[in-house]
Amino acid sequence: MKDTNAMKSEIINDRILLERLKKGDAACFEILYSKYSGKLYNYILSISKGDFYVAEEIVQNVFIKIWEIRQHIDTEGSFSSFVFTVGKNLYLNVLKSRLQGFLYHDYVMEHASELENSVEQEVEFKMLEEQINTLIEQLPPARRKVYILSRIKHLPNREIAEMLQISENTVESQLTKATQFMRKNLMPYYKLITILLLSSTIC
Numbered sequence: 348m349k350d351t352n353a354m355k356s357e358i359i360n361d362r363i364l365l366e367r368l369k370k371g372d373a374a375c376f377e378i379l380y381s382k383y384s385g386k387l388y389n390y391i392l393s394i395s396k397g398d399f400y401v402a403e404e405i406v407q408n409v410f411i412k413i414w415e416i417r418q419h420i421d422t423e424g425s426f427s428s429f430v431f432t433v434g435k436n437l438y439l440n441v442l443k444s445r446l447q448g449f450l451y452h453d454y455v456m457e458h459a460s461e462l463e464n465s466v467e468q469e470v471e472f473k474m475l476e477e478q479i480n481t482l483i484e485q486l487p488p489a490r491r492k493v494y495i496l497s498r499i500k501h502l503p504n505r506e507i508a509e510m511l512q513i514s515e516n517t518v519e520s521q522l523t524k525a526t527q528f529m530r531k532n533l534m535p536y537y538k539l540i541t542i543l544l545l546s547s548t549i550c
Contacts, residue, residue: 361426368417376417380410383427387434394438396480400499405437441499442476482532486525493518494525 367375384406391402412433413420420429486494489511496507497518504518511518 362422365420365422376414383430387430390431391434391438401441405434408437409434482529490521490525493521497522
Protein backbone atom coordinates (compact mmCIF):
# COMPACT_ATOMS: atom_id res chain seq x y z
CA MET A 348 0.00 0.00 0.00
CA LYS A 349 2.83 2.36 0.83
CA ASP A 350 4.43 1.74 -2.55
CA THR A 351 1.14 2.46 -4.31
CA ASN A 352 0.64 5.65 -2.31
CA ALA A 353 4.20 6.73 -3.03
CA MET A 354 3.67 6.16 -6.76
CA LYS A 355 0.45 8.17 -6.71
CA SER A 356 2.16 10.97 -4.82
CA GLU A 357 5.04 10.99 -7.31
CA ILE A 358 2.64 11.17 -10.25
CA ILE A 359 0.77 14.07 -8.65
CA ASN A 360 4.02 15.90 -7.94
CA ASP A 361 5.17 15.37 -11.51
CA ARG A 362 1.88 16.72 -12.82
CA ILE A 363 2.29 19.88 -10.77
CA LEU A 364 5.85 20.31 -12.05
CA LEU A 365 4.78 19.67 -15.64
CA GLU A 366 1.93 22.14 -15.43
CA ARG A 367 4.39 24.78 -14.31
CA LEU A 368 6.93 23.66 -16.88
CA LYS A 369 4.36 24.18 -19.64
CA LYS A 370 4.25 27.81 -18.54
CA GLY A 371 8.02 28.10 -18.92
CA ASP A 372 9.05 27.58 -15.30
CA ALA A 373 12.78 26.85 -15.58
CA ALA A 374 13.05 25.93 -11.90
CA CYS A 375 10.55 23.08 -12.38
CA PHE A 376 12.53 21.92 -15.38
CA GLU A 377 15.65 21.76 -13.22
CA ILE A 378 13.77 19.72 -10.62
CA LEU A 379 12.59 17.22 -13.24
CA TYR A 380 16.10 17.04 -14.69
CA SER A 381 17.62 16.31 -11.28
CA LYS A 382 14.94 13.73 -10.59
CA TYR A 383 15.17 11.73 -13.83
CA SER A 384 18.48 12.45 -15.58
CA GLY A 385 20.45 9.99 -13.43
CA LYS A 386 17.87 7.25 -13.86
CA LEU A 387 17.80 7.79 -17.61
CA TYR A 388 21.60 7.80 -17.78
CA ASN A 389 21.79 4.45 -15.98
CA TYR A 390 19.09 3.00 -18.25
CA ILE A 391 20.85 4.05 -21.47
CA LEU A 392 24.17 2.90 -20.03
CA SER A 393 22.58 -0.49 -19.39
CA ILE A 394 21.04 -1.05 -22.83
CA SER A 395 24.12 0.33 -24.61
CA LYS A 396 26.46 -2.03 -22.75
CA GLY A 397 28.32 0.76 -20.95
CA ASP A 398 28.55 3.31 -23.77
CA PHE A 399 28.83 6.39 -21.56
CA TYR A 400 29.44 8.67 -24.55
CA VAL A 401 26.00 7.82 -25.93
CA ALA A 402 24.36 7.81 -22.49
CA GLU A 403 25.53 11.36 -21.74
CA GLU A 404 24.51 12.62 -25.17
CA ILE A 405 21.06 11.05 -25.03
CA VAL A 406 20.29 12.40 -21.56
CA GLN A 407 21.11 15.91 -22.75
CA ASN A 408 19.09 15.48 -25.95
CA VAL A 409 16.07 14.06 -24.12
CA PHE A 410 15.83 17.05 -21.81
CA ILE A 411 16.49 19.51 -24.61
CA LYS A 412 13.57 17.93 -26.43
CA ILE A 413 11.42 18.05 -23.28
CA TRP A 414 12.07 21.76 -22.94
CA GLU A 415 11.33 22.35 -26.63
CA ILE A 416 8.00 20.49 -26.52
CA ARG A 417 7.08 21.40 -22.95
CA GLN A 418 3.77 23.00 -23.97
CA HIS A 419 2.61 19.74 -25.58
CA ILE A 420 3.59 17.23 -22.87
CA ASP A 421 0.70 15.14 -21.54
CA THR A 422 0.50 15.95 -17.85
CA GLU A 423 -1.93 13.07 -17.21
CA GLY A 424 0.44 10.32 -18.32
CA SER A 425 3.50 8.96 -16.55
CA PHE A 426 6.38 11.38 -17.04
CA SER A 427 8.82 8.65 -16.05
CA SER A 428 7.57 6.39 -18.85
CA PHE A 429 7.68 9.31 -21.26
CA VAL A 430 11.31 10.09 -20.41
CA PHE A 431 12.43 6.48 -20.83
CA THR A 432 10.49 6.06 -24.08
CA VAL A 433 12.03 9.17 -25.61
CA GLY A 434 15.47 8.06 -24.44
CA LYS A 435 15.04 4.58 -25.87
CA ASN A 436 13.87 5.94 -29.24
CA LEU A 437 16.83 8.32 -29.41
CA TYR A 438 19.16 5.45 -28.60
CA LEU A 439 17.69 3.32 -31.39
CA ASN A 440 18.13 6.27 -33.75
CA VAL A 441 21.79 6.50 -32.72
CA LEU A 442 22.16 2.79 -33.38
CA LYS A 443 20.43 3.09 -36.74
CA SER A 444 22.72 5.97 -37.69
CA ARG A 445 25.72 3.92 -36.63
CA LEU A 446 24.58 1.00 -38.74
CA GLN A 447 24.07 3.22 -41.76
CA GLY A 448 27.74 4.05 -41.64
CA PHE A 449 28.57 0.43 -42.39
CA LEU A 450 26.36 0.10 -45.44
CA TYR A 451 27.42 0.34 -49.07
CA HIS A 452 24.98 2.46 -51.05
CA ASP A 453 25.20 0.16 -54.07
CA TYR A 454 24.38 -2.86 -51.94
CA VAL A 455 21.22 -1.24 -50.63
CA MET A 456 20.06 -0.23 -54.11
CA GLU A 457 20.83 -3.65 -55.58
CA HIS A 458 19.02 -5.68 -52.93
CA ALA A 459 16.18 -3.37 -51.92
CA SER A 460 13.60 -5.34 -53.92
CA GLU A 461 14.53 -8.57 -52.14
CA LEU A 462 13.98 -7.32 -48.63
CA GLU A 463 11.29 -8.56 -46.28
CA ASN A 464 9.15 -6.49 -43.92
CA SER A 465 8.39 -8.97 -41.10
CA VAL A 466 11.35 -8.33 -38.82
CA GLU A 467 11.43 -8.28 -35.03
CA GLN A 468 13.31 -5.00 -35.08
CA GLU A 469 14.18 -4.53 -31.47
CA VAL A 470 15.60 -8.05 -31.09
CA GLU A 471 17.62 -7.70 -34.27
CA PHE A 472 18.90 -4.27 -33.32
CA LYS A 473 20.07 -5.68 -30.02
CA MET A 474 21.93 -8.51 -31.72
CA LEU A 475 23.63 -6.12 -34.13
CA GLU A 476 24.44 -3.69 -31.34
CA GLU A 477 26.21 -6.40 -29.38
CA GLN A 478 28.17 -7.48 -32.46
CA ILE A 479 29.22 -3.91 -33.23
CA ASN A 480 30.28 -3.23 -29.65
CA THR A 481 32.28 -6.46 -29.64
CA LEU A 482 34.08 -5.43 -32.84
CA ILE A 483 34.80 -1.94 -31.53
CA GLU A 484 36.43 -3.47 -28.46
CA GLN A 485 38.67 -5.53 -30.74
CA LEU A 486 40.19 -2.41 -32.33
CA PRO A 487 43.63 -1.32 -31.09
CA PRO A 488 43.21 1.23 -28.27
CA ALA A 489 44.33 4.31 -30.24
CA ARG A 490 42.25 3.33 -33.27
CA ARG A 491 39.24 2.56 -31.08
CA LYS A 492 39.45 6.01 -29.48
CA VAL A 493 39.55 7.73 -32.89
CA TYR A 494 36.70 5.59 -34.15
CA ILE A 495 34.45 6.35 -31.15
CA LEU A 496 35.09 10.08 -31.38
CA SER A 497 34.32 10.10 -35.10
CA ARG A 498 31.54 7.56 -35.62
CA ILE A 499 29.79 7.71 -32.26
CA LYS A 500 30.51 11.24 -31.01
CA HIS A 501 30.44 12.62 -34.57
CA LEU A 502 33.40 14.92 -34.03
CA PRO A 503 35.20 16.32 -37.10
CA ASN A 504 38.68 15.01 -37.92
CA ARG A 505 40.32 18.33 -37.09
CA GLU A 506 38.84 18.37 -33.59
CA ILE A 507 39.82 14.73 -33.01
CA ALA A 508 43.38 15.49 -34.12
CA GLU A 509 43.61 18.43 -31.73
CA MET A 510 42.07 16.47 -28.86
CA LEU A 511 44.43 13.50 -29.28
CA GLN A 512 47.41 15.62 -30.37
CA ILE A 513 47.91 13.75 -33.63
CA SER A 514 47.76 14.82 -37.27
CA GLU A 515 44.58 14.81 -39.34
CA ASN A 516 46.25 12.35 -41.71
CA THR A 517 46.72 9.97 -38.79
CA VAL A 518 43.06 10.37 -37.86
CA GLU A 519 42.00 9.61 -41.44
CA SER A 520 44.32 6.62 -41.62
CA GLN A 521 43.00 5.18 -38.35
CA LEU A 522 39.40 5.71 -39.46
CA THR A 523 40.03 4.03 -42.79
CA LYS A 524 41.56 0.98 -41.13
CA ALA A 525 38.82 0.83 -38.50
CA THR A 526 36.05 1.13 -41.09
CA GLN A 527 37.60 -1.59 -43.24
CA PHE A 528 37.77 -3.87 -40.21
CA MET A 529 34.15 -3.18 -39.25
CA ARG A 530 32.82 -3.66 -42.78
CA LYS A 531 34.74 -6.90 -43.25
CA ASN A 532 33.39 -8.38 -40.04
CA LEU A 533 29.86 -7.07 -40.50
CA MET A 534 29.56 -8.42 -44.05
CA PRO A 535 27.39 -11.40 -42.94
CA TYR A 536 24.96 -8.92 -41.34
CA TYR A 537 24.57 -6.52 -44.26
CA LYS A 538 21.29 -7.89 -45.56
CA LEU A 539 19.80 -7.87 -42.07
CA ILE A 540 21.05 -4.31 -41.49
CA THR A 541 19.49 -3.20 -44.76
CA ILE A 542 16.17 -4.81 -43.85
CA LEU A 543 16.13 -3.01 -40.53
CA LEU A 544 16.99 0.35 -42.03
CA LEU A 545 14.41 0.17 -44.79
CA SER A 546 11.63 -1.16 -42.59
CA SER A 547 12.35 0.95 -39.50
CA THR A 548 9.55 3.20 -38.29
CA ILE A 549 11.51 4.84 -35.48
CA CYS A 550 10.56 8.51 -35.12
